[in-house]
Amino acid sequence: MSFDKVANTNAKTAATARKPSRGAAAVEWADDRLGLATLAKKQLRKVFPDHWSFMLGEIALWSFVVLLVTGVFLTLWFKPSMAEVEYMGSYDQLRGIHMSEAYASTLDISFDVRGGLLLRQMHHWSAMLFIAAMLVHMMRVFLTGAFRKPRELNWIIGGTLILLGIVEGFAGYSLPDDLLSGTGLRIADGLVKATPVLGSYMSFFMFGGEFPGDDIIPRLYTVHVLLIPALLLALIGAHMLLLVYHKHTQWPGPGRTNDNVVGYPLLPVYMAKAGGFFFIVFGVTALMGGLLSINPVWKYGPYDPSKVTAGSQPDWYMGIAEGLLRIMPGWETHIWGKTISWNVFLPGQIAPIVLLTMVLAWPFLEAWVTGDKRVHHLLQRPRNAPTRTAFLAAMITVYGLLWAAGGNDILAVKFHQSLEMISYFMRGAIFVIPPIVFVITRRWCISLQRHDNETLLHGYETGVIMRSPEGGYTERHLPVNEERAYKLTARDRDEVYDGAGETDANGVAAPDSRVKRLRSRLSTAMFVNNVQKPTVEELEDGHHHAEHELELEEGLDHSADGHQFDGRHSIEGEPLRGGH
């Protein structure tokens, strides 16, 4: 193999103007009218950095497109009406039964429209994928500190997208008007009625009278196919525009700094990769829709307010609200002849918003505590922000516990435990376990930071055991290569803010000293235990130490087995362990 032969795709000379082609003529025609060339000039070869975790948001984006496509098809057959009809379709078990037109048309889509069931299942699977991908993408952004200036607004837009996505999903699975979705709406009615002062009015206005009424399905339909999709589309547009304007964050590395972005150009590589990935997401959704059953509404039967199935579960993303509702004690206040239903209002309306706000507010809290006004385009490893990582771990724990609480009846059956015990356990666990997870995660991160420093100062473990003349055993460490060493040091040093002692000339505490004290205290709590990267001197000391060790063994002219890693031989071309 010789290196002089290069594929013609990696051109070595600049493109020269050729005689105008048909494509150029088309561009000219369009540019004469739209003047897009100025914009396209900057964007066509725009650089996007590459990392597997940047794909998570892409999954969400492409599932949204799949949702739009499959959703448009479904609207062609679905009838959003609660008018009572007698089912005369192909599904034998329900023929002759009275049901709403919405449910009947859902059955028709499932049994009498070719590809209808495929579309329904693809639509439902991609909805799950959409919300799951958004949540994981949000965790990625949080853990790597990608929300820092200048991206705070995009962080908020992202949080709003998740909230809208969940509401959209709920509206969507309520539409078929089957027994399960009707039960979901009944619970929603209970949640609305628990609103202080306005509850019963809100319920009557929502359902067009008393629950269930005959208005809720057509109303939810408009919300589901018009209102929320339009909001989602607009916010996704804003999310993407800001992404393009800020340029994507990247991991620090050789040649990758806070001032540049290194990667492949939009045209052709990134366009091909992202476009190809759209087909992959779409294809996987199609396979899931064809092979994996989801929401088999014909098994539940039409909605009947006096019936329910045991083990009723909402879609998974509603799981935390379900868990909150289940483990909340039955508290109600009766005052002046009025009722405040804490048992429903708190877990159903307040708690989910509080939890989401806590996560969304963290970046602003962090920015206030650090006082950091600089722009950040380089990502942080989760271990290098131990408090932040631990906070998310605790929040994920809350999420997971509530999720489990949302299935407490199923857990009770599967694990042969008493339902009451599981619920009582969850009531305590929700307050006890997250702090424990917080502490463990933080110490874990700090240990990993310490490990990074050891790798920098003493090298990595080769697995080669050396025996000294005295008979002692030591493990040979070798320095990591420059690229890895640079990556380990490419992070900021944390600074602990100390504004506690600030007084004016007369020794009187500054007027905002209480705020400053709080900030110092938070700053200390967040950063004082973090391990900072070694200084130049420490690194040099470490290297001297390694050299000294080598000198001690100078007299040896040969080594035990594993000599190729003893530091006296070139390791070029030798197989190294663990890809160091």
Added chain:
Amino acid sequence: MSDNQDTLPEISTNGLPAEEPIANPGLPAHTWRPTDIDPAAEKRAERQVAALFGISMISTVLFVVAFFAFKVGDEPTVVGGFGASTVALGLTFGIALLAIGVGVIQWARKLMGDHEIVEMRHPASSSPEDREVTLTQLAQGLDESGIGRRPLVRNTLLGAVGLLGVPMIVALRDLGPLPGDKLYHTIWTKGMRVVRDVVGTPIHVSDLQIGDLLNGEPEALFPSEENGYPELSGVDSQIAKSKGAVILHRMEPSEITPSKGRENWSVQGIVAFSKICTHVGCPISLNEQQSHHLLCPCHQSTFDLADNGRVLFGPAARSLPQLPIEVDDEGYLVAQSDFTEPVGPSFWERD
């Protein structure tokens, strides 16, 4: 690598270079891929990509074939226990899409140029001059409008626009009727028979053994010429059902501990309770036969039917409303009256 399109180098403010223990070694040199230097590998990759696109085309054709070949409806084609149409359409469509996706990405990875490009970032903010000009123009525009100097105009405009919110809210008024006292009443009236929930036949005292649980409905939900109840529309029937459904349970009369005033609400150990959970309104249906405990399958609120529907466990706060029942001349169970309290989830106005 010298493909910088923007040459606006910024001074890094992020970490002082002197503090950095290791200097940035710079971008590693580009390494060639096998497809760059070996024409055979290049050809092979080209054939792979084209083959994937070919597979997609074949799969799309198969999709169309499957669409017309497999029947749905009354007698769907079934293969291996699955509806053949859905499975075949999903498989062929999925493969057609996946093959395009994998093909394009293979093309990008193996054959497209793989030089990494460095682009410089710009600050998100505008230049200070632009900012200055914008602020000046803003001030000038506001000044020319006189909005600061003419508070009367400003305030009346704000008032007028603000008031426009009122029609929007007022227009929502007809979304539904006002609750009135609807939540306080159900379809039950004195003397209405309790009937079986599916078939609508009346329930005789002797139909229930000790320990039996039966789902009951008000007879008015099954109107007939015989019973004389008026026809109900689908909506009204659903609404009536969502409040009127009851649970009948028979136990030893001695086990019942009625609270004051409820001593004669049961018939020979048969009690009737609302089936609608007082938590958020799920129908309650899980019964523990021995203990007379009733469990809601949605959020597991547990009620004691022997003790006036008291909450034993779970998120519900209120006892299950009890329907007072008696026996008519023919020995069938009938209601003594409507429920004496609202059925279902709590709401603000109720005590």
